[in-house]
Every structure is written in structure tokens, then in C-alpha cells.
Amino acid sequence: MKFFNVKTVEETFQLIKEYYSPIQEWKMVPLEEAVQHILAKDIHATENVPGFRRSAVDGYAVLAADTFGASENLPAYLNVTGEVKMGEQPSKPLFSGEAMYVPTGGMIPEHSNAVVMIEHCEDLDGLLNLYKHVMPGENVIEADEDLRQGSLLLKKGTLLRAQELGALASQGIVEVPVVRKPIIAYLSTGNEVKALETKELLPGQVRDMNGMTIGALVKEWGYEFKYGGIVNDDFDDLKRKMQQMLAEADCLFISGGSSVGVMDYSSDVLNSLGKPGVFVHGISIKPGKPTIMASAEGKPVIALPGHPASAMVIFHVFAKKILNQLQGYEGLDSPFTFAKTTRNIPSAAGRTDYVRTRLFQEGEQWLAEPIFGKSGLISTLVNSDGLIEIPARSEGVQKGELVTVKLFL
Ligand SMILES: Nc1nc2c(c(=O)[nH]1)N[C@H]1C(S)=C(S)[C@@H](COP(=O)(O)OP(=O)(O)OC[C@H]3O[C@@H](n4cnc5c(N)ncnc54)[C@H](O)[C@@H]3O)O[C@H]1N2
Ligand code: MOO
Numbered sequence: 001m002k003f004f005n006v007k008t009v010e011e012t013f014q015l016i017k018e019y020y021s022p023i024q025e026w027k028m029v030p031l032e033e034a035v036q037h038i039l040a041k042d043i044h045a046t047e048n049v050p051g052f053r054r055s056a057v058d059g060y061a062v063l064a065a066d067t068f069g070a071s072e073n074l075p076a077y078l079n080v081t082g083e084v085k086m087g088e089q090p091s092k093p094l095f096s097g098e099a100m101y102v103p104t105g106g107m108i109p110e111h112s113n114a115v116v117m118i119e120h121c122e123d124l125d126g127l128l129n130l131y132k133h134v135m136p137g138e139n140v141i142e143a144d145e146d147l148r149q150g151s152l153l154l155k156k157g158t159l160l161r162a163q164e165l166g167a168l169a170s171q172g173i174v175e176v177p178v179v180r181k182p183i184i185a186y187l188s189t190g191n192e193v194k195a196l197e198t199k200e201l202l203p204g205q206v207r208d209m210n211g212m213t214i215g216a217l218v219k220e221w222g223y224e225f226k227y228g229g230i231v232n233d234d235f236d237d238l239k240r241k242m243q244q245m246l247a248e249a250d251c252l253f254i255s256g257g258s259s260v261g262v263m264d265y266s267s268d269v270l271n272s273l274g275k276p277g278v279f280v281h282g283i284s285i286k287p288g289k290p291t292i293m294a295s296a297e298g299k300p301v302i303a304l305p306g307h308p309a310s311a312m313v314i315f316h317v318f319a320k321k322i323l324n325q326l327q328g329y330e331g332l333d334s335p336f337t338f339a340k341t342t343r344n345i346p347s348a349a350g351r352t353d354y355v356r357t358r359l360f361q362e363g364e365q366w367l368a369e370p371i372f373g374k375s376g377l378i379s380t381l382v383n384s385d386g387l388i389e390i391p392a393r394s395e396g397v398q399k400g401e402l403v404t405v406k407l408f409l
Helices: 009-019 162-170 210-220 235-247 266-272 308-326 378-382
Strands: 026-030 059-062 076-083 098-102 114-117 121-124 127-130 152-154 175-179 183-189 224-231 251-255 276-281 292-296 299-304 336-341 352-362 365-370 386-390 402-407
Touching: 009 276, 009 292, 009 308, 059 076, 059 121, 059 127, 152 162, 183 210, 183 235, 210 224, 210 251, 210 308, 224 235, 235 251, 235 266, 235 299, 251 308, 266 276, 266 292, 266 299, 299 308, 308 352, 308 378, 308 386, 336 352, 336 386, 352 402, 365 386
Parallel strands: 076 098, 183 224, 183 251, 251 299, 336 365
Antiparallel strands: 026 175, 059 098, 059 114, 076 127, 121 127, 276 292, 292 299, 336 402, 352 365, 352 386, 386 402
């Protein structure tokens, strides 16, 4: 068997969109549990925020026209007619020739249209000496300046982060409709792979690292993880176990058996789970070329390469995209930064490389030190802060060039 028709990373991203459809189920969740969920419906603002005209500074509410021409040498003089208390309505309106003290966030009196900062004036027994003029609107937050009643507050498909939840809280919204989060099932395969509790390994055996790295990433990203254990290299056992796991989850990842060895059944098993079956077998990526992607009656089933670094890198690059697609989310999928590489990195044109890297700061510059090493070595990841992305069009980068780094955070 050969890797037929290897796909580029970009083609694979596109195929993920074509083969996997968003989950249609949604549910109401309390706001405090909604973080990192995807909004299932548009939400309109029901109230203006802040809802009243408020001061952005500690100072004196005035009519801007009363301050025109005021300077250090030629102050303007206004009568202080009172003080606004926080959380309360001003006791009276403000007229020309008057000023009223207002704290930051306090409601400004009717007719006033600007606030002079306290450091630019002096209250001398009720006569305010004003050393600076203000323009209409200066230091004032309008009643609907933050959020306007009736306007679209958040669009369906928005990722709910702290700031979106803050905006919803401002409206007194206590629960939101969110897309049900996908459940991720996972299986390790391979006769040589043993449970992590195994006290003593026999020669040729390894403990299940991929079950741990993939599970930890899934939990770190805030999804439910169903670990199905380890399956021997047996077609029927693997198929039975995969069917069982798939029935309980929205997508299934397995590791091992993605390559072309005689014991590598994964592609055949994936095809046997349902239509349309395998649509990617081999990606033009390093590491992780032997990755397989399939759709079993619409559910993603992915075989990650067995090598621990490859499995984790491939999961990082593609799983977020898949989970986002299942939730109808089209935004950014992982944090990244730019840094200067400390070494030349060779790469083949037409292939996307993800080079493990350590990040460190020198003066004001962030530097990326590539960590070269075989994809079977977990230690290369332990020493890494992220992955340098070398796009397919590039034939490598020179020492000192700026590179994009996807962060492990
Ligand atoms: N003739 C070729 N051989 C290989 C090719 C190739 O193109 N031609 N590709 C290589 C690449 S690249 C990779 S990556 C691996 C992928 O192999 P498989 O996905 O079939 O994975 P396995 O053979 O089952 O395992 C590879 C390696 O990883 C260890 N492993 C597997 N699962 C786990 C686990 N859960 N925890 C820890 N370690 C695990 C396994 O023991 C093997 O050492 O194929 C190359 N071969
Ligand atoms: O490309 Mo394989 O995934 O590393 O050794």
C-alpha cells in the first residue's frame, strides 16, 4: 500500500469544512458556565450601557462653552453648586456659570456636557477656578456609548470569552444559548502499547503516552474526553471498539497504525465504520505525514501517527480546526506569536513543517530556538514552548528571520 494522493495542510483544512458539519444541538447554560462555548443564536442588547451619562474622570461637570478660553494665566470662574454621589442621580440640573463635583463613573447633571479633571481646577470656597478649557463631550461617556439598546450585541457563532460574558452581564442576561460541546473519544492502538500503570515493561513495549497527551490537550481546551484504552492490532477488535466509542462521542481519534506497515489496519477499519469513509490518507506535513482522516456517517474519525511527538503535533494542528468546525466557529484556532529563529531551518517546498521550538527573550526580542529531533521523542516536546510553522511555499528559513510560532499554552 502507498500513500495515495497526499493532501496539503490547506487542502486538509478545506476538506475538514466539507466533510464535517456543525452540531445542530444547543442548550441554555448559566452565564458563569458559558466561557469557551460557542453562541448558538444572535443576541441583541436590551438595554443601553452604561444607561446614563457618566463621567470618565474625577472632576467638575460643566457646560463646555463656559470654559472656552480658560488657561493657566486666565482662569474661568464657575460657582460650585453641589456634588454628585456615586450610584445616585444628581439632585439638580446644571446651568451656565455653574459646576458640580462628580466622581469617576458618577452620573453627570442634566444640561452639563463635559467634565474638567480635578487637577485642572481649584475649588476656592465654592468658586471654581478653571485653568483648562474642555470641549463638548470631553470626559463624558454617553448613555448608549458602550452598548446600544436593540443593536446586535453578539453574533451566533461567537466564542464566548471573558469579555463577551462581561457584555452579557451588563444586560442582566443570566443564561445563554450555546452549541453543545463535542465529546471526544480516543483509543490507542498497538500490541506494544501498555497501560501507564504497567510496573515493568517487557523488551519492545512502551507505555501509552499518546492517551495522556491527547487527553490532557482535550481537557486543557475544555472538552469532555472519553478514553477507550488500548486495542491490539486486530481488525475485528479495533473495529468493534471504535464503533463502541463512536456511539458515545461526536468524534473519535486513534493513534498508531496510520502508516503503511503490514500491521497497520487503521485505514481499512476507518473505511468500514461508515460512509463516506477515508478522505485523507497522508498529508504533506512534517511530522505526521501518515495521518488519516475519515467521516463515518458525518462523525470525524482520525488516525494520528503513533510517534508521540507526531501524534501531539497533528492533534494540535488539526483537532482544534475540527472541533471548531463541529461548533460552527470560524475564528482563530490557537494563539501564536512571532520570533526570530536562532538557526537555519531547512524545509522542502510543498510541505508544511512544524518545528518544535523553545522561546526565550533577549533584550526586547523574542527568539525561537528550534529543537530538532526524531518524532518518536517526547522529550523534544517537553523542551518546547511551541511550533514554528514553515509554510508549504517556503524552502526553509535563515537564522535571524522572523517566524510564526503556534504556542503550547
Ligand atoms: N516505510 C515507512 N515507514 C514509515 C513511514 C513511511 O512513510 N514509510 N512513516 C513513518 C512515520 S513519518 C511515522 S509518524 C510512523 C507512523 O506510524 P504509525 O502511525 O503506523 O504508528 P505505529 O507504527 O503504530 O507507531 C509508531 C511508533 O510510535 C509508538 N507508539 C504508538 N502508539 C503509542 C502510544 N500510544 N504511546 C507511546 N508510543 C506509541 C510505537 O511504539 C512506535 O514506536 O511510521 C513511520 N514509518
Ligand atoms: O512524520 Mo512521522 O509523523 O514523524 O515520523
